[in-house]
Amino acid sequence: MSKNEKNIINQIKLGDEKPLLEIYKLHRNEFIKWSSKNFNANEEQAKDIFQESVIAFHQNIISGKLIELESSVKTYLFQIGKYKTINFLKKESRVVTYNDILHVIKGNELNDYMEEENKIYNEEQISKAIAKLPEDCQKLLKLHYFDEFDMESIARELNYKNADTAKSKKSVCMKKLIDELKKLSMIFIF
Amino acid sequence: MNIEEKNIALFENYLSHEMDKKSMLEFEAQLIYDSDFKNQFESFKSIESGIKEHYANELKQKFSEIDIELDKTLNTKPKNNKVIWLSSVSVAASIILGVFIYQHFSNQLTMPQLAQENWVQDEGLPVKMSSKGKYDDAMNAYKLEKWDLALSELNKIKSDTATYYAGLIYFDKKEYQASITLLNEIKLNSKYFDDAQFRLALLYLMENKISFARQILQKQVKNNTINSHSAKEILEKLKT
Known part of the structure; x- marks a missing residue:
């Protein structure tokens, strides 16, 4: 792994989005051409898949699954993109009757599907509630849930006294979020 | 709830x-x-x-x-135009030269075309994300297609990365033998190995060394590399 690529991983781990945007900009067009040539994916499909691939790249880094690249960033991303394209095109060709789903989707794939069906709040509802939160709560929730910072790192980043303070602050923010969802007539807190 | x-x-x-x-x-x-x-x-x-x-x-x-x-820069149309242009050439050739002569020569014409169509332009290493890296000067020149400057910068560095990009530059300079020599130097344990091998296959097609190309492409398919789909497609075309 080159020094530059190590830097990219470290920067992303520290919650910096810039490398992701640069990577997206650098490889998107080639990915579109590549997935069109190899899988007949259309431009819109390829764009969506590549966005998902960069998000997965980010998730793998912050979750600690990806510590060191054994290939170039491009090769790694295209590899994710390849599997995502195959899955996407498989999904596209599925006949969506209930029985067929049970036959075709198995194991973890079935869990994913069921989770989607059981979703209690949609993204729009959550987004509206987050937007109503104070800025520090928004930052904290992003650092915890999206950048997967531990409480110590959150405390450092947001100048809290220590990890315990960050943890109790996080609980307060979650309560506020649930309260906002309640105000949006979606849930009620007793 | x-x-x-x-x-x-x-x-x-x-x-x-x-x-x-x-x-x-x-x-x-x-x-x-x-x-x-x-x-x-x-x-x-x-x-x-x-x-x-x-x-x-x-x-x-x-x-x-x-x-x-x-989206302003993404242009997928030239490929179609190329196909249309090539079709026109083929039709004209078949009219003029007749079916037998056309088939005889089209095989020779097709190999470099097949290689060119599968040669994906590598956009180079990123240069903006951190403090100055050792490839930055070379990559800046590479992205501006200043091939000789890029080569002279890459020659200062001894690494698989430098060799790989120098190999790509010689392809762009249409110096296929030099490109083959450099890409052959990429070692098995290099992150560029699979891609270099695939490009070597394309270079052999450019040189009409079909059996060499076929051997590499078969390995790409067998090892399920990132280029295996393209390799499979090319192998299919080589059968016809």
Whole structure:
């Protein structure tokens, strides 16, 4: 792994989005051409898949699954993109009757599907509630849930006294979020 | 769904694995016998996954802003124009030269075309993301297609990366033998090995060394490399 690529991983781990945007900009067009040539994916499909691939790249880094690249960033991303394209095109060709789903989707794939069906709040509802939160709560929730910072790192980043303070602050923010969802007539807190 | 305030910290502790064993067992037992508690827990998890999704979508929104800029530069049409142009040439050739002569010569014409069509332009290493790296000067020249300057910068560095990009530059300079020599130097344990091998196959097609190309392409398929789909397609075309 080159020094530059190590830097990219470290920067992303520290919650910096810039490398992701640069990577997206650098490889998107080639990915579109590549997935069109190899899988007949259309431009819109390829764009969506590549966005998902960069998000997965980010998730793998912050979750600690990806510590060191054994290939170039491009090769790694295209590899994710390849599997995502195959899955996407498989999904596209599925006949969506209930029985067929049970036959075709198995194991973890079935869990994913069921989770989607059981979703209690949609993204729009959550987004509206987050937007109503104070800025520090928004930052904290992003650092915890999206950048997967531990409480110590959150405390450092947001100048809290220590990890315990960050943890109790996080609980307060979650309560506020649930309260906002309640105000949006979606849930009620007793 | 009602989420009782007292349960929020409980759910957080359980999901972050901060409970002792006894509390955890009690928690899991309650999930089984208390359906209301279970529903509250499901709601809480739904909110957590919604938060993650929200921030992922925020990032996707930024990607979409880049899309607007990049869509101006993305041009997939030339390939179609090329196909149309080639078709026209083929038709004209068949009219003029007759079926036998056309088939005889089209085989020779097709190999370099097949190689060119599968040669994906590598956009080079990123140069803006951190402090100055050793490839930055070479990559800046490479991206500006200043081939000789890029080569002279790459020649100062001894690495697979430098060799790989120098190999690509010689292809762009149409110096195929030099490109073959350099890409052949990429070692098996290099991250560029698979890609270099695939490009070597294309270079052999450019040189009409079909059996060499076929051997490499078959390995790409067998090893299921990132180029295996393209390799398979080319092998199919080589059969005809």
